[in-house]
Amino acid sequence: MKKQLLSTSAIALGVALAAPASAQEWDLDWGGFFNTHVGYASVDGNAASAAAPGTDFDGVNVFVNREIHFTPSVTLDNGLTFGVNVQFEADNSSAPSANVDETFMTISSDTLGRIILGNENSAGYLAMGSVYTPGIGSMAINSMSLSGFIPLTGSAATQFRGAGMSSLTEVGRNNDTTRITYFTPSFNGLTLGVSYAPNGVVNAANNNAFDRNATALTDVFDVAAMYSQSFNGVDVGFAARWGTGESNVAGIDDPETWAVGGTVGFSGFTFGATYAENEGGGNNIKGNALQGLGSRDSEGWSIGVNYDLAGPWSIGAETYQGEVKNAGFNADEYEAYKIGGSRELGAGVSWDIYYVYAESSDGVTGAEIDADIIATSINLSF
Template identity: 30%
Template sequence: MKKVLIASTALVAAGLMTTGTASAAEKIKLNLGGFSKWWVVGAWQDSSFEDGTGVGYANVDVKGDNEVFFGGSTKLDNGLEIGVDIQLEAGGHTETAASNPDVIDESYIWIAGGFGKFIVGSENNGVYLLHVNAPDAAGNWGEGGVLAGGNSSGGATAIVSPTAVRGFIGGNGTAPRIDNDAEKITYVAPTFYGLTLGASYIPNASGTTSAQKGEDNSLQATSMEAMGVGALYANTFGGVGVKLSTGFIWGDANVASAQTDFTQFVAGGQLSYAGFTVGGSWRKDKADEKGGQYGNGGGSAVATSGNLLNTTGWDAGIQYASGPWAVSFAYFQSESEGNAGNNLEDQITIWQVSGKYNLSPGVDVLATAGWAEFDDEGSKAATGDANHNEGWAVMTGLSLAF
């Protein structure tokens, strides 16, 4: 899991890239920006899961997500703009741990003009950048949420996901993250009557393990060449805001010397009016002939060659915002079939209520309460159930943007 919290990093960085502009006769001047979020979390795991795993989990935790952005641009005499964005992980979770030393989260350059924008480097793919999902008032939803985040190996979820439970690659959200922040070339076309198109080419999308991060094309045994294309339509009609997105990613991987196809389909939408926003999204992953890390959503090996894994998930939510206040409710569910060469079905269900209150520009008080269930159809041992966990979580936090 790349992040503990979903911090709208791409949007914040996009705003940063428009600042710090220099003339063509000057070097690029970097501006400083970023965010800091900290949560105090209360979580209660299922007692049968703790008995089955032999682990007693603490009921109180502190989760954080902190990044510092460095970005700037220059405008050439011919009208082209060229810029850079570098995002430094600043502690608060496992990103800076010795086992996962990805200190620079994203780093890329961009070229923009009347033709659109090209992004080259480590950044989310074009389908991800245009994707729309369920709204959440606290920015605490999807693959980066404290409750809804990744699996147990990522250490991000307040309610622990059993290792046997499989779900989406990249965490429990509908955003397409097959490649994580692997190096790539992305093109975003100019918006035309509300329609924006984006596409990415990823030489190696093998970004599911900390040892690779999709950054070493010499790892041919686990490499995946991938391409994706997406679209976003955003417009307003008589005070009603409309957002619709869709996208497709295809990957061709070399896993255990067997060529493997991997596909992701995503779609989402939102309607907003008079402070209310209603929205949701859908995603389907299909992995054929799985013999390695792409076959389970968690990054560990699946021993059975020829395994087919299909994961389908969706989310839906509603939000109301008025002045400094915002409240929301969101629901997520995913189902995975064919894990480890069998026909068993794993299911993940999450719902949460979130709130936000703005104290001053860049300072928000956050709160979330919710429930999560992770279920594997494997057998239950007499001493407990290590393949099933469910529980409640409540949390409050503070978000600072600078």
């Protein structure tokens, strides 16, 4: 499938040392996506897991992922483009009902680069999104989306923005915290990026003064590099990132994250792989309330391939393998495999069919779950 939903996070800007503009008009643009999955799951688990004997997670279910994006922009006489990106969760059936997801200002210029100001993921996250492992359709196994069909156990149920579940990581597993990000212009396909967030706590409150001595994670820095180029019919893309923040908790070191990834495309094939690590800064003791800061170290890798058939169909396969360490115990583990096909039905409309096998385990409690999912989805991108 040719479209990528991750592109909603890739808007940026430059430096605004500009004279007042004259009579430009705003482009009041909007868009989004609406993906609906219908599938059948078969779930097995041992007595320590959520799928213990006596429970029943088997059967048909519906999983939805949908957002509406408002993206107005204006280009001034000097060439600078100013924009806004506000992303609404178009969901009335879960905790983030009707909440705003990402919301940020953008400024962009061909010569000055790109800047993002507001609640958005880091430069490192966005860089790794540029080489997201090939996989068919809109059901991501390189994330926690499978929880819409099956229960997960161990860290698989809590490792959002951590390498145990996804190569799209953040320092301390923060998410969409208020930050400043800058990307350079492309130099023959090479783009560099840097981000800074004052407050790195997960879901930190916006527009609030905060006591740095009493805040678990502050001063989060991320750096990234992306490269994209085509050579005689071969398309290549590479990305690398590293990030760290300052721990303000006694006995807990500064957390870090790093990742690398790449894709290669030729003759209808696209191959890709990623590897990521989170270092929590703590002692790998489970249940730390600080989540990513001071919690357990994690790592994960993915590999995938797509092939564009003649006509509207694409097929592909992928896997993600992750683990989260426990002091004195086995690691929590997550692994998932997906194969499937996707057919383009028209402009911004596609139909997926896919099969997923997934396992998750808790190295401390011994809980284990494995599941099979066969599903179909209609994906709208507008």
